[in-house]
Amino acid sequence: MAADQLHLVGTLLPLQLDGYRFCFGSEWTAQRGKAPTTPERFLASGVEENAWRLRFGEGTLDVSQWETPKRTRTYPLARVYRLLQSPHRRGALIPAVKDEGSGLNPDVLGLDTLHLLTLFGVYAVVGHYLGARGETQKRRSGEEVLVLRDQRLDFEAALTKLEVAAAPEVSVVDWNRGEVDLFAVSLERSAAAYRRLHEQTGVPLTTVASCERRLAVLHDGGLPAYVRWSDRFRLRSQHAETVSVQPKEHLVGPAAKVLVDLRLDCDLGAGEQVWLHLAPDEGWVVGNQVFVLEKKANPSENDLLGAIFKNMAFRSMKVENVTNPVHFGIGATYETRTGACWSLCPHLQECLVERFSSCRFQPLAPHNAAPTFPQRSDCVSLLREGAANGFLTFVVGLRGLSEGDESAIQRTILSACGVRQWGPA
Numbered sequence: 001m002a003a004d005q006l007h008l009v010g011t012l013l014p015l016q017l018d019g020y021r022f023c024f025g026s027e028w029t030a031q032r033g034k035a036p037t038t039p040e041r042f043l044a045s046g047v048e049e050n051a052w053r054l055r056f057g058e059g060t061l062d063v064s065q066w067e068t069p070k071r072t073r074t075y076p077l078a079r080v081y082r083l084l085q086s087p088h089r090r091g092a093l094i095p096a097v098k099d100e101g102s103g104l105n106p107d108v109l110g111l112d113t114l115h116l117l118t119l120f121g122v123y124a125v126v127g128h129y130l131g132a133r134g135e136t137q138k139r140r141s142g143e144e145v146l147v148l149r150d151q152r153l154d155f156e157a158a159l160t161k162l163e164v165a166a167a168p169e170v171s172v173v174d175w176n177r178g179e180v181d182l183f184a185v186s187l188e189r190s191a192a193a194y195r196r197l198h199e200q201t202g203v204p205l206t207t208v209a210s211c212e213r214r215l216a217v218l219h220d221g222g223l224p225a226y227v228r229w230s231d232r233f234r235l236r237s238q239h240a241e242t243v244s245v246q247p248k249e250h251l252v253g254p255a256a257k258v259l260v261d262l263r264l265d266c267d268l269g270a271g272e273q274v275w276l277h278l279a280p281d282e283g284w285v286v287g288n289q290v291f292v293l294e295k296k297a298n299p300s301e302n303d304l305l306g307a308i309f310k311n312m313a314f315r316s317m318k319v320e321n322v323t324n325p326v327h328f329g330i331g332a333t334y335e336t337r338t339g340a341c342w343s344l345c346p347h348l349q350e351c352l353v354e355r356f357s358s359c360r361f362q363p364l365a366p367h368n369a370a371p372t373f374p375q376r377s378d379c380v381s382l383l384r385e386g387a388a389n390g391f392l393t394f395v396v397g398l399r400g401l402s403e404g405d406e407s408a409i410q411r412t413i414l415s416a417c418g419v420r421q422w423g424p425a
Helices: 039-043 076-083 111-119 155-165 172-181 183-201 207-240 301-316 348-353 362-367 377-389 403-417
Strands: 005-012 051-056 059-065 089-095 123-127 129-138 144-153 257-264 275-278 282-286 289-297 317-319 326-334 340-342 393-397
Touching: 005 289, 039 051, 039 155, 051 155, 059 076, 059 155, 076 089, 076 301, 089 155, 111 123, 111 172, 111 207, 111 257, 111 275, 123 155, 123 172, 129 183, 144 155, 144 183, 172 183, 183 207, 207 275, 257 282, 282 403, 289 301, 289 403, 301 317, 301 326, 301 377, 326 377, 326 403, 340 348, 340 362, 340 377, 340 403, 348 377, 362 403, 377 393, 393 403
Parallel strands: 005 257, 059 089, 089 123, 289 326, 326 393
Antiparallel strands: 005 317, 051 059, 129 144, 257 275, 282 289, 340 393
């Protein structure tokens, strides 16, 4: 293993989540659950609506809409986390392209996203935006630019697809394979729709040129060529995410940059192996054990849910190139909070019962004289989620701490994990 890098390669198989214990709430599991939406009501959905329970004959489909196909914007992975709690068939309604104007490159759906959702058992229903309004926006530089606002999907076309996806005889693999097969058609429809929106609003858009470049690759070499072409850009993005690595004094052992390459093990007819390239935030080595962490500073609940979703994938991968034990975890730090706790602490259940009135884990007791992190319900839920499912989560309040204190606390937690027997509490 390189002295300044952790590079993990593995395979992600279809996930088995029957025994997973969710500790964050979801609209799909509220007291009465989500009320069914009629087809007529769905067609009249406003731009602010993004979740529906649809019934078609004997089939029920719970649907969550993504605002953009890009996984790192507007928290789509948090929406999938909540959707996974649905007792019914699960669908993600995703625009193939989203262009907001202002000269920026549009967000375009990746085939890796379709494969990833398949492994989570989620039906990916690809749509396109049909309506929007133009608006003048002032940049930080003072320059005024035209942008698109209140973009609305073609709900009529989406409803037709959703009804087919809800049919009991249609499997998630069959459905998502069909969306991969129609990927070029989805790009063409998006390009045509944004061409019309440009004519209607006058907002300069780059979608048409972007789609034409992608369609040229698809027409010349088919899906296999497109997979190879787009994979080069995703690899470049993965490496760009590791430019801001954690300082080495934050590490128990020699690792700074973390790269994870996941082979997505489902055949959707792309004709080429599809990979998911990710760059977790931190890599630590404790003895012979490797810790790969998603580390969030002052996170919202959606930040945490997105991290948990990725953690599900990481922990389900079969690591193929590292013989050391590899553990995937999530850390959250809060500038205005005090105290520290970790999900695999042998005393956590007692602390939960006693509302963290005292700390029985002596190495962290000096930092927990009067912890305020338990005042945040999402902090407590994060700890519960890790404890219930046997993976590391930790919370550190940074108020009054130096950077060295933060490093020492994290080093203490990881060192304690290195000798703990892993498994759900």
